[in-house]
Amino acid sequence: MNKILLFASLFLVSFSVNAQKIYATKNGQIVFNATGGIEKIVAVNNQVDSKFVDATGQIIFGVLIKGFKFENQLMEDHFNENYMESTQFPKADFKGYIKNIKEVDLTKDGNYNINLEGTLTIHGTGQKVATTGVLQVQQGKTAITGEFSVKIKDYGIKGLYIGEKIASEAKIKVNCKYQN
Amino acid sequence: MKIKNIIIFLIIILLAAGSVYYYVFIYAKTHHRNIQSEQGIAIIADSLSAQYQNNEQAANAKFLNKAIIVKGQLINITQNQQGQTTLLLGNANSFSNVSITLSKNISLTQKPGDSILIKGLCTGFLSDVIITEATIQ
Numbered sequence: 001m002n003k004i005l006l007f008a009s010l011f012l013v014s015f016s017v018n019a020q021k022i023y024a025t026k027n028g029q030i031v032f033n034a035t036g037g038i039e040k041i042v043a044v045n046n047q048v049d050s051k052f053v054d055a056t057g058q059i060i061f062g063v064l065i066k067g068f069k070f071e072n073q074l075m076e077d078h079f080n081e082n083y084m085e086s087t088q089f090p091k092a093d094f095k096g097y098i099k100n101i102k103e104v105d106l107t108k109d110g111n112y113n114i115n116l117e118g119t120l121t122i123h124g125t126g127q128k129v130a131t132t133g134v135l136q137v138q139q140g141k142t143a144i145t146g147e148f149s150v151k152i153k154d155y156g157i158k159g160l161y162i163g164e165k166i167a168s169e170a171k172i173k174v175n176c177k178y179q180n
Numbered sequence: 181m182k183i184k185n186i187i188i189f190l191i192i193i194l195l196a197a198g199s200v201y202y203y204v205f206i207y208a209k210t211h212h213r214n215i216q217s218e219q220g221i222a223i224i225a226d227s228l229s230a231q232y233q234n235n236e237q238a239a240n241a242k243f244l245n246k247a248i249i250v251k252g253q254l255i256n257i258t259q260n261q262q263g264q265t266t267l268l269l270g271n272a273n274s275f276s277n278v279s280i281t282l283s284k285n286i287s288l289t290q291k292p293g294d295s296i297l298i299k300g301l302c303t304g305f306l307s308d309v310i311i312t313e314a315t316i317q
Contacts, residue, residue, distance in 0.1 A: 026279050027260035046260045049306035064310055066245055066303040074208035090304040
């Protein structure tokens with residue numbers, strides 16, 4: 001009898017361990033905006049790789065710099081060669097946690113405000129960041145959106161016009177729809 | 181005589197400024213890099229993802245920012261958030277594959293399981309090797 005109880009409880013424990021779920025997408029979107037003057041400096045990347053785990057709130061976003069498309073080819077070339085040096089530093093990522101994941105009910109529709117903390121690495125330089133976002137659950141589909149600013153010079157990015165035609169703080173807009 | 185020289189000088193300056201403006205703000209907006217007209221490096225999808233998994237830096241030196249022609253088995257077809265078609269090429273059991281975003285308005289007749297040949301720009305490696313601006317060959 002005791003053995004049966006032991007097995008039954010082990011069985012239940014193994015269930016609760018397996019209950020964590022990974023949400024992932026390979027086609028998230030990031031919009032970069034560093035417009036400082038009249039000329040629009042905006043680029044879009046539609047190949048954002050992101051995953052998060054519901055049990056721990058651990059989250060990662062990865063993006064390739066050469067995947068950012070500008071309207072103006074010359075701007076794109078300068079972005080890659082003179083500023084981001086994307087041959088040397090091909091990717092940027094954020095690794096961290098959704099601190100208040102326990103407040104999110106992923107089985108219930110709604111918009112949940114989330115707090116993110118972690119390390120943002122751009123141009124080979126990592127910086128601790130904290131930001132907020134919205135986790136949306138709608139008919140079983142999960143999405144995370146957020147917007148934050150990065151000080152370009154914090155990431156060792158040099159080059160002309162920063163603080164003039166190029167804003168000293170770039171706006172980064174994230175929109176990831178996860179496949180369950 | 182002197183006035184004539186000054187006028188010629190001014191005209192040259194104006195033409196130079198005009199052509200710089202044209203190149204930077206008009207030409208560069210309408211003339212984008214055309215991956216399809218570049219000579220591509222031909223490779224099998226499984227080999228491309230294997231090279232990236234073994235040594236990302238060495239693979240980047242070979243493929244990053246280059247036009248690539250990839251042949252492989254179609255694992256799945258999805259759409260990205262802007263409605264562009266995306267394909268996954270390689271082996272469904274493999275940890276990393278080749279993730280492809282097709283250029284706008286390209287229709288696809290192949291189905292998952294079919295062999296396919298595409299040409300696009302290699303932008304690097306995340307969970308998969310990423311190819312953008314691709315067309316079907």
